[in-house]
Amino acid sequence: MSTSLPRKALIxxxxxxxxFYSDGRVNGVFYTEVAHPYQALTKAGFDVDLASETGTFVIDAYSLQDQFLNEEDAGVLKSPDHPFTQLLRTGVRKADEVNADEYGMFFCSAGFASVYDYPTARTLQAAAENVWKRGGVVAAxxxxxxxxxxxxxxxxxxxxIADKEVTGFSTEGDKLAGVLDRIHGDGAKTTAESSVIAGARYIAPPEPFGPFMVSSGRIVTGANPASAHITAVAAIEAFEKVVV
Known part of the structure; x- marks a missing residue:
């Protein structure tokens, strides 16, 4: 579709x-849902920037448990000089400070916190719209x-995503994680519910926490933390198809 997309991604x-949690801990960014896409994208030759709506973020301590980290993740997390560690520390930009024209891919990382601010994160949404309009890939x-x-x-x-097949963390997964009542009690929607509201055909993963992703042309979605890497790889494959 396009031959002029920058090989650059905004996460x-x-x-x-x-x-958020029953013990009073706060929610925030799920670490590997940023780290794994960053690793896959940089390995594939993409320049990568990070941005949040406000320019601020908190890593969810829940996501730093051993069950979610492989050996490489743990090593990067403990290395203050690793490029990803440095980018997280000093390189996360406010969304209105980035030029969306610079990107050929928009990749939305997550965490339980996402259901609270992403639906109204208008500057990030506008960046995704810009990438989409120019023929780029939008992933989450x-x-x-x-x-x-x-x-x-x-x-x-x-x-x-209207009329497209997508996946994302399932409502059943939220229930099993013990956070569904909290999300609904706060007046927020689950990812599956949001997908239906947006007019998409939501496909739940066969296993709530197992790797699963769905590619619908230039829309690529993954189901859970275990799917962050394969979602990024599929987004890269989709990108290669539109720049030939």
Whole structure:
């Protein structure tokens, strides 16, 4: 479709953080849902920037548990000089400080916190709309799909995922994680619910926490933290198809 897309990706981060878990801990960015796409994209020759709606973020301590980190993740996390560690520390930009024209891919990372701020994160949504309009790839993993209710295709006036197959963290997964009542109690929607509101055909993963992703042309979505890497790889493959 396009031959002029920059080989550069913007990874979005949730800026929301508030007491969320039953023990009073706060929510925030799920670490590997940023780290794994960053690793896959940089390995594939992409320049990568990070941005949140406000320019601020908190890493969700829940995401730093051993069960979610492989050996490489743990090593990067402990290395203050690693490029990814440095980017997280000093390179996360406010969304209105980035030029969306510079990117050929928009990748939405997540965390439970995403369902609170992504639906109204208008500057991030506008960046995704810009990438989409120019023929680029728009991807999201886990709860990152909450952003799609506000990412509008200028030609149809509907969400970019309308009438497309997508996945994302399932409502059943939220229930099993013990956070569904909290999300609903706060008046927020699950990712699956947001997908339906946006007009998409939501496909739940066969296993709530197992790797699963769905490619629908230039829309690529992943189901959960275990899917962050394969979602990024599929987004790269989709990108290669539109730049030939």
């Amino acid at each position: 979005a981060l949730t800026s929301h953080s508030a007491p 993993v886990c709860h990152g799909g909450a952003i799609f209710t506000g990412v509008i295709d200028s030609e149809t006036g509907r969400s970019v």
